[in-house]
Structure formats: structure tokens, C-alpha cells
Amino acid sequence: MKLLKSIAFAAALIATPALAQTQLSIATGGTGGVYYPMGGGLAEIINKHVEGYNATAEVTGASVENMGLIATGDADLAIGLADTVQQAYSGTGRFDGQQLPMIRAIGSLYANMVQIVTLADSDVKSIEDIPGKRVSVGAPGSGTEVNTKTLLDANGISFDDFTVERLNFNETADALNNGDIDVGFWSVGAPTSSILNLATTNDIRMIPLTQAQIDAAVGQDSVMAPLALPAGVYNNVSEETPTIGVPNVLVVSSEMDEDAVYEITKAMYENIKELQAVHPAANETTVAFTMAATPVPLHPGAIRYFEEIGAEIPAKLRQ
Template identity: 40%
Template sequence: MKKRKSILTLIILSLALVLAACGGNGTENGNGEQQGSDSSGGNGATSSIIIATGGTTGTYYALGGALAVNIEQKTNINSSAQSTGASAENMRLLRTGDVDLAFTQGDIADYAVSGSIMFEADGAIENIQGIASLYNETIQIVVAEDSDIQSVEDLAGKRVSVGAPGSGTEANAEQILEIYGMTFDDLGRADRLAFGESTSFIQDGSLDAAFVTAGTPTAAVNELAATRGVRIVGLDDSHIADLIDQYPYYAEEIIPAGTYSGFDEEIKTVAVKAQLVVRSELEEDAVYEITKALFESIDALGSTHEKGSHISLDTALEGLSLELHPGAIRYYDEQGIQR
């Protein structure tokens, strides 16, 4: 009897030791894998990320969805793309840790880390680092094909969408009007709408024009071109030079003829760089794998949206003023890219 009790005691002690060894501070998922409270698995490696994009009719959303698929295919990181209010909102989502990766305009990233313009009230965002510059985002002043608006000055007294509230497009609209000696008060009405809403309201006649900052061709503008017809209002050389002199992150840009259906002449305007940025807390190995997946997926991204084919290692650091994430640095060093 005593022998049986001793054996039973040994079994209980052994079970207790096994349970203690398997225990931890996190919880287990359905596969029995240890999970913490963040996006890291039990081995400390990043297991999932969220990519902040933009509105569903914009370039960010198309490319973000394709990038998420390719990250999943090329790494062990689960990835999903989230529709957002685009650049400025994406920076705030990185600050709070609600997303891990984000598309943004280069000028907006600069405002975020310096705590200026739309970030002045809340202060600088300190946990943003760069991965790559992607392509030029074109500032398009969109009107219906039969509109009488021929110049920026003609926007005076008109109903104009200046972009979603607090967006990069809104900042671009304000700065371009400023160079022409105008403000939002000079417009008949300044509406703050997403791209899809803007072109829909131009189509039904309740809006005269819209500022759209996005890679061309832009889905929302394509839809307008296919229905009512579209024109892009150009900027003249003198005002382009003044704009670049005052805000050096702009560059002259040509929208080629044929970009949109019925669009038979090239238009001169300006552009800013689209960039992919990351929450600085994200683990180095994960960002290395994400950066590698980005540049190994250019063909797939290009088949999703024409701007995807503009992504290149040769231009990855152009206009990128942010500090690079160590994971991105490791990848560029491997590729022999000079920083």
C-alpha cells in the first residue's frame, strides 16, 4: 500500500513539473502555440501585421492588398490590409500601435516626425521609421470634361473637394492655392471628401472640382472618365517653380496623354513621393523579411496597379528623409544600396 502511494506521489509531481514547464504569461491559441498580447508569437518573432492603406478607390488600397498577399506568400508573417483615411490617419495609427506598416505621402511623414502642420496640436510622432520610397503621387485637380474651369484661379467661387479631413491631399490643396494667392475661403465651398465621393459628386453635378493626390491612373478618376468624362487642370511653370521653392518635397510631374479614357493631352502638375513606413517597435527580422518581400513582388504589384511597376531598388531611398528601420538597412546593405 505504501509502495502504491509512493508511485502515485511521483506521478503527481511529474505532471506538476510538466505543467510548470509549459506555462507562461501568455495564452495559447487553437494550435497550442504560446501567444502574448502583441503581434509576436511565443518565440518573440512577429507573427502578424496590419498594413494601413487608404480609401478603397485609391492606389494605396490596391497596392496594400497585393503587398499583404505577397508578404504572406514569401514570409511566415500573416498580413492584412486595412482601408483608412490615408496618409495623416496612417501616421496616427502607427503612433497608437493599431497598425504596423503604412503607406503615406513623403511630405506627411515629414510633418509627422516634426510635429508640424496637421500634427502640431498633438506633437511629433516618434515611433515612425522608413522602409522605402515607392513612386510619385500626382496632385490632380479633377473636373468634368465639359467644365468651364481651366486654371487654378478659376476655382474661386466654385464647389471644390479639398480631400478628406486632415489628409495629405488637403495639405496639398492648401499649399497650391496659397501659391496662387488663394485660400479655402476663396472657394465657393470647400468640401472634405474621399476620392470616390468627390468624383461621384462631380459626376452628378453637385461638385465642380476635386483635388486628388494619388498614383495615376486613379480608380476614382477612371470611373468619372468612363461616365461623364474628365479633365485635369494643369499648373503653369512659374507657379510650379514657386511651389517647389517654398516646399522642396514637391517635384514637377507630367500626366501623359491617354492616362484616362478620352484624355488626349499631357498635363503639367506636381507630385510628392509615396512611401512605405513602419512602426519602429516592429522586430528587425520581420522588417527585413517585409522589405525583401516588397522588392521581390514588384511584378505582382505592377499587375495590380501600374504604379507598382515604378517601385525600384534604384529609387528606394529618393526623397526618404525618415530614419530607416534597422531591418530595412540590413536588406539594403545586402543589396549594396548606398545610403
């Protein structure tokens, strides 16, 4: 009798269907940047700590494309540069005439640094030397392309002044290695794998910005801020490199379920060490950074979590 009961119990367990999980797509960037590992780390946190959801990080063209994926519902969460996110929300810049008012933030993750790389024997010493050269400005639809254009336009340099290549991070590193381009732009957290790999096979030089060049860029886009790439981050880069940076924002649609966003926000901030173990850029992922750096309103689910922990939320993030 006990055997029959055990068999019946086991059969019932087998017959009981597993609880269905809601699939979430996280739009990131290329595999040679920081978005993809950060998105993968966030997916793991969701899978471990948010019941009923299964998340996957997706390779994309990064910031501009990611905002479109949120708008169409082809991604549930996305990472984007703050200036791109702001442009999408307000219908300006790259999004002129195609405003995406459904964009909402969960929080700001870390700051990208504009990293301008050439080989050590190059005659390009400043962005003033870029006209006439072959330059990768970032993948089409990426935040790197947006940041590069803002920086150069602010300093009187047009994309018409040089040969433009629109390559992702790994392609840019390969093109520098092969001599197919003279300069590559990255807007990414430091260090990033594609530059690290390039610097192991080549002597590289980081092109610094002058204070006047930084001031011009910040004057054109207030989301940008002066930053410095520390010495020693990459092989043979022995001096600090003055540059500019832009925060990265984790966004969702305003239509996403409030309870789901609350649980995701709570899981990310309360298990942030797991994300920091994936990439050191997550050391910047704090509630304070979110309140200071986020350019668009927070999702109500995120607001609920921040209120729960007693965070002071600026009025502009409650709209």
C-alpha cells in the same frame, strides 16, 4: 498494426496546433485610390513570402490618419505621402505640436500626382478660377488635403476662398458626376480607378498647372516635384497635363521588430513583380527610388537588407 500506426499518426497531426501567426495591419486609404490595392498586394507578398506573419490591408482616411495609427500601434505598416510623413516625423505642418519621432521608413513606393479634375463643360480652366466654386480637397486627414492646401496657399488661394468639401476619391467622382461640386483634387498614382470610372460616364478635363504655379508649390514644399500626367491615361484627355507630385512612403514604427522589418523589406523588393501585377504604380518601387525620395530615416531592419544587397544609403536615412 500498420493501420493502428496510421490512425495514431493522423490523430497526432490533428492534435498538433498550427503554428501561430502574427497579424499585421497595413493602413492604406480609400478603395478608390492606389493605396488600397498597393496595400493589398503587399499583404499578399507578406502572406506568401514571410513565414509566421499574416497581413491585411485596412481602409483608412489615408496619409495623416495613417501616421497616427502607426504612433498608437493601431497599424503595423502604413502608406503616406512624403510631405505628410516628413511633417509627422518633424512635428511640423499638420503635426505641429504633436511630433511622431518613432516614424521610420521601409522605402518609397511610387509618386503621387496631383490630379485636378473638372467636367469638360466647366468654366474652370485654371486653379485661378477656383475661388467661389465648390471644391473637393480630399478626405479629412488625407495627403490629398495636405497637398491641395500647399499648392493653393503657395499660389495665393485660401480654403476660405471657395466652398470646401472634404470627400474621398469615390465620393469626389460621384459629386462631380452629380453636379454637386465643380472641381475635385486627387493626389494619387495614375491611373486611379475613381477617375477612370468618372471618365467612362462623363467628358472630363484635367486642369494644368503653369510653370509659375509649379515653381511656387515646390518653393513652399521641397518634397514636391514637377511631373506630367501623360496624354491618354483617361478617356478624352488627349494632352499631357503639367502638375506636381509627391513620393509615397511605406512606414513602420521604430519599435517594430528588426527581423520582421528585414523580412518584409526583402520580400517586397525581391517579389516586386507580384506588386506590379496588382497596380502599375509599383513599376516605380525600386531601391534607387527609395534612396532618392525617402524623407525620413530607414528602419534598421530595412537598412540591413539594403546593406546586404550593396545599396548606397544616404547618411540622412541612417539617423
